[in-house]
Amino acid sequence: MKHTNSLLNLKTLAKRYARANRIPQHHALDLVAVELKFSHWPALMQASKDDWQVTPEDLAVTEVFLQKTLPNFHVQHEDGEAIKSRFEGIEPVEEGKIGGHSYKMMETLGDVYLTGEGWSIHVSEAPHAPPRVEIAKQSNSSNPINDSDFLQDALQIAQTRSEQIRARIASDWPRRSTKPDAEGKVRHPLGHGLSDKWFCLHCDALITGQQIADSLWHCPACHASPLDIFETAFWLSDDDEQPESIQTSNIGKNIEPKIEVVDTRFKLELNEKNITLLIRSALLEDATNTSERLGALLAAISVDEENDVSIVFDEDLWPEGKDPIQALAVADLLGIEIDQALTCMTAPFAWPGLGEYTSSTHEYTKMLLDAYANQGTVRNSG
Ligand SMILES: [Zn+2]
Structure with a gap:
């Protein structure tokens, strides 16, 4: 990966962290710099102008460090009450009731989580990613998420909030990131490049400017984040299979919620x-x-x-x-x-x-x- 990209990735990680934790961006940048043994972000920037470079290990360290302080949203607990408890300590952005059943809504990294007793819904920042519904296996028939009207209402609430978040993100980006010019070119919102063709590092998809703008810079095929979208497929050699275009008619076809019953009991890992x-x-x-x-x-x-x-x-x-x-x-x-x-x-x-x-x-x-x-x-x- 190119030096400038690495630095940019570091900055993006800090930005996302700042956004998720609602702290000033310069504070998050300083936290990252300190983790990498600099006194503050300007010192890191100065060093990068000299001969210091961000290594893949630095990126990994930063990612782990920032993740450590983020909540773990994967189900780990043993009953319906516990599915709620994993969100403890996270300030809900909204609390309410659907048909007499309480829910809380949380936001992090642009994603929305709606959770109640024995269920949770995750709506990704990626516009074409299907919502994920988790139902605690140990919950009983009184779990309201089993009622399709309740599920639809809950999905609606989460998706409406997600739309608001996406609108907010888009409004923070340069106009050229969400609206292609006459030649179909769009600017990457995190700074690298202006082009009418983009490539996904995850699935090698070839994405048009209009498609990537419409999907808020997440890959329309695999929902990879804007960090994985590049102007050239520099990771492919001539011998590799070349990227394939995404058919616009296929985008957003599969946004039915993915419903998963999860075993929420603790598991003894005998490793x-x-x-x-x-x-x-x-x-x-x-x-x-x-x-x-x-x-x-x-x-x-x-x-x-x-x-x-x-x-x-x-x-x-x-x-x-x-x-x-x-x-x-x-x-x-x-x-x-x-x-x-x-x-x-x-x-x-x-x-x-x-x-x-x-x-x-x-x-x-x-x-x-x-x-x-x-x-x-x-x-x-x-
Ligand atoms: Zn992809």
């Missing part, structure tokens, strides 16, 4: 990271002194494809023949096997046996300091 965490926690319980506790912390735990565990202990920090009772019990609950081995590792401190005389880290540290002092060695604070 390598989580199994390792449980086993190490159990090993810490099995440790009866400081030395063994260090052994538990430093043991190499690996998990194979069947989720069976292999633990390699440092022979200086874990007694030979000592069964990790708690770890074995946890493995038993999870239905997995544990394979143990001892090996010679590099213990972090001299006299690893010292830790066998105490279970207090404080006392152990004191013993260590004394022992090092007696040997005439010096603490290295570096």
